[in-house]
Amino acid sequence: xxxxxxxxxxxxxxxxxxxxxxxxxxxxxxxxxxxxxxxxxxxxxxxxxxxxxxxxxxxxxxxxxxxxxxxxxxxxxxxxxxxxxxxxxxxxxxxxxxxxxxxxxxxxxxxxxxxxxxxxxxxxxxxxxxxxxxxxxxxxxxxxxxxxxxxxxxxxxxxxxxxxxxxxxxxxxxxxxxxxxxxxxxxxxxxxxxxxxxxxxxxxxxxxxxxxxxxxxxxxxxxxxxxxxxxxxxxxxxxxxxxxxxxxxxxxxxxxxxxxxxxxxxxxxxxxxxxxxxxxxxxxxxxxxxxxxxxxxxxxxxxxxxxxxxxxxxxxxxxxxxxxxxxxxxxxxxxxxxxxxxxxxxxxxxxxxxxxxxxxxxxxxxxxxxxxxxxxxxxxxxxxxxxxxxxxxxxxxxxxxxxxxxxxxxxxxxxxxxxxxxxxxxxxxxxxxxxxxxxxxxxxxxxxxxxxxxxxxxxxxxxxxxxxxxxxxxxxxxxxxxxxxxxxxxxxxxxxxxxxxxxxxxxxxxxxxxxxxxxxxxxxxxxxxxxxxxxxxxxxxxxxxxxxxxxxxxxxxxxxxxxxxxxxxxxxxxxxxxxxxxxxxxxxxxxxxxxxxxxxxxxxxxxxxxxxxxxxxxxxxxxxxxxxxxxxxxxxxxxxxxxxxxxxxxxxxx
Numbered sequence: 001x002x003x004x005x006x007x008x009x010x011x012x013x014x015x016x017x018x019x020x021x022x023x024x025x026x027x028x029x030x031x032x033x034x035x036x037x038x039x040x041x042x043x044x045x046x047x048x049x050x051x052x053x054x055x056x057x058x059x060x061x062x063x064x065x066x067x068x069x070x071x072x073x074x075x076x077x078x079x080x081x082x083x084x085x086x087x088x089x090x091x092x093x094x095x096x097x098x099x100x101x102x103x104x105x106x107x108x109x110x111x112x113x114x115x116x117x118x119x120x121x122x123x124x125x126x127x128x129x130x131x132x133x134x135x136x137x138x139x140x141x142x143x144x145x146x147x148x149x150x151x152x153x154x155x156x157x158x159x160x161x162x163x164x165x166x167x168x169x170x171x172x173x174x175x176x177x178x179x180x181x182x183x184x185x186x187x188x189x190x191x192x193x194x195x196x197x198x199x200x201x202x203x204x205x206x207x208x209x210x211x212x213x214x215x216x217x218x219x220x221x222x223x224x225x226x227x228x229x230x231x232x233x234x235x236x237x238x239x240x241x242x243x244x245x246x247x248x249x250x251x252x253x254x255x256x257x258x259x260x261x262x263x264x265x266x267x268x269x270x271x272x273x274x275x276x277x278x279x280x281x282x283x284x285x286x287x288x289x290x291x292x293x294x295x296x297x298x299x300x301x302x303x304x305x306x307x308x309x310x311x312x313x314x315x316x317x318x319x320x321x322x323x324x325x326x327x328x329x330x331x332x333x334x335x336x337x338x339x340x341x342x343x344x345x346x347x348x349x350x351x352x353x354x355x356x357x358x359x360x361x362x363x364x365x366x367x368x369x370x371x372x373x374x375x376x377x378x379x380x381x382x383x384x385x386x387x388x389x390x391x392x393x394x395x396x397x398x399x400x401x402x403x404x405x406x407x408x409x410x411x412x413x414x415x416x417x418x419x420x421x422x423x424x425x426x427x428x429x430x431x432x433x434x435x436x437x438x439x440x441x442x443x444x445x446x447x448x449x450x451x452x453x454x455x456x457x458x459x460x461x462x463x464x465x466x467x468x469x470x471x472x473x474x475x476x477x478x479x480x481x482x483x484x485x486x487x488x489x490x491x492x493x494x495x496x497x498x499x500x501x502x503x504x505x506x507x508x509x510x511x512x513x514x515x516x517x518x519x520x521x522x523x524x525x526x527x528x529x530x531x532x533x534x535x536x537x538x539x540x541x542x543x544x545x546x547x548x549x550x551x552x553x554x555x556x557x558x559x560x561x562x563x564x565x566x567x568x569x570x571x572x573x574x575x576x577x578x579x580x581x582x583x584x585x586x587x588x589x590x591x592x593x594x595x596x597x598x599x600x601x602x603x604x605x606x607x608x609x610x611x612x613x614x615x616x617x618x619x620x621x622x623x624x625x626x627x628x629x630x631x632x633x634x635x636x637x638x639x640x641x642x643x644x645x646x647x648x649x650x651x652x653x654x
Contacts, residue, residue, distance in 0.1 A: 054436030151188025247385025465495025
């Protein structure tokens with residue numbers, strides 16, 4: 001095959017090739033051609049390739065075209081379920097059609113993404129739903145279930161991923177009955193896995209990849225040995241996904257779900273034989289006490305708050321013991337009536353697993369692992385995990401010779417891409433860095449306001465909000481403010497509104513948390529008269545091309561939070577290795593996050609805009625040069641008058 005694949009890839013991307021004929025607006029890009037050629041080389045010689053490709057390179061086509069033309073069996077993993085859907089439903093069918101490649105494609109998600117017909121029937125019979133919205137959601141699921149082929153719950157328009165109905169109508173590894181299920185022949189999870197095993201190219205996500213390697217529950221562990229190539233897009237998210245899902249977890253939500261199922265199944269199959277209400281109440285009470293102990297003095301939580309294990313370990317012992325006892329009591333009751341229905345032995349095993357997890361977390365952590373508590377408004381999750389994914393990836397790469405490709409727009413701020421390669425054990429990989437084809441010097445400006453207070457000053461969020469209002473006023477909206485923490489969101493938004501009112505400028509200020517992300521972006525629309533204030537979930541994965549977004553303000557340098565238990569553990573590890581945690585970790589992480597945030601601004605060849613980094617340290621401190629060098633090569637402006645002049649120039653083109 002040597003040389004043939006490279007030649008075929010070059011023809012596909014040529015000015016008169018199949019992509020030019022089938023893709024409106026297609027134009028050859030040297031950066032895309034180079035990346036596609038290197039992916040083809042990796043496929044021919046079973047190499048490992050780490051490729052950073054700047055915004056606008058077209059990296060998706062650069063790896064999909066060689067994959068499809070190679071005829072090799074492949075696995076493609078991306079960061080989120082929505083990106084999975086985009087690859088499977090849009091990009092891959094278009095490319096396969098354009099290249100005339102008869103590839104069988106499959107999409108594989110985790111269990112929670114698929115309808116379980118057996119659990120739907122149970123939920124319709126006796127589920128305890130919290131409100132009328134949940135009742136309506138269950139009715140919608142039941143209507144959709146009659147016609148769906150895939151069983152993918154993402155098909156239901158407007159069904160919130162956080163809906164309390166989803167756990168009721170989907171299965172978990174613990175509650176799935178397997179071949180004993182009365183609906184086994186029509187099981188959507190089994191069907192999805194069967195299609196994946198028969199496909200030429202399977203699209204999965206990072207969470208599923210790691211969760212399955214840890215639990216062997218979703219088909220990936222069986223699938224991976226059968227593929228010739230594995231490609232990881234949005235690879236900058238791999239390490240965090242691995243750390244979350246390779247570890248052991250115990251959540252209060254998991255306990256409350258168990259209690260709910262004990263009550264529902266007990267009343268349905270063995271009413272009057274055990275005190276099901278008391279058993280459920282015992283589990284739920286212990287779970288709530290565990291969350292309270294985990295939270296400690298923390299009262300209000302927005303998003304996910306990571307808490308140190310060592311500060312809470314003593315307070316957790318008693319509620320962990322109580323929850324273990326409540327789970328064992330439920331297991332014993334279920335064992336006494338186990339022969340009544342096939343659901344009950346599974347439920348008994350879930351209760352015993354929960355008790356064992358409680359006992360594990362009551363003892364010390366494994367060596368080279370870190371423990372912490374994830375606190376959300378709904379639950380506490382106890383986590384024990386390795387600090388990186390080096391060992392796991394090394395084992396997988398050594399298991400069998402295959403091609404591995406890892407790609408993203410942000411994998412490091414040096415030629416070695418060491419931010420990514422050192423945490424993944426990929427120092428021996430082939431490496432490629434291709435910059436963006438966009439004309440950043442002509443189309444974009446960066447400004448670091450020197451007159452602003454330092455980020456730790458009390459008046460900093462208000463100053464950022466007021467500055468955002470002045471920028472947005474010049475553009476009639478079309479502005480994002482990205483913050484590093486949720487805490488400052490209301491402070492920035494309040495100051496923004498006050499400054500706009502003082503200037504008699506009408507601006508619609510949209511704040512993360514007031515509505516779901518999708519609804520906020522829909523309201524933002526073309527950006528006219530709008531400013532969106534958001535934190536972490538808006539730093540990446542948002543695509544606002546054209547004039548809708550022409551100014552992005554970042555409140556401060558996105559260093560990792562020093563109180564985060566994972567951060568502290570990594571700092572300890574680096575010190576033990578004789579390395580400099582500030583240079584090798586804090587600055588490197590900030591460079592990656594800054595590149596992600598700045599990446600929201602310029603999305604197409606014709607986009608123009610202003611990036612404002614509201615942190616004077618960027619110009620005053622030595623590390624600022626490294627962080628500025630990590631950004632695309634934008635022009636710079638010296639002061640507010642020059643910045644507003646640039647925005648006036650952009651506004652005049654509307």
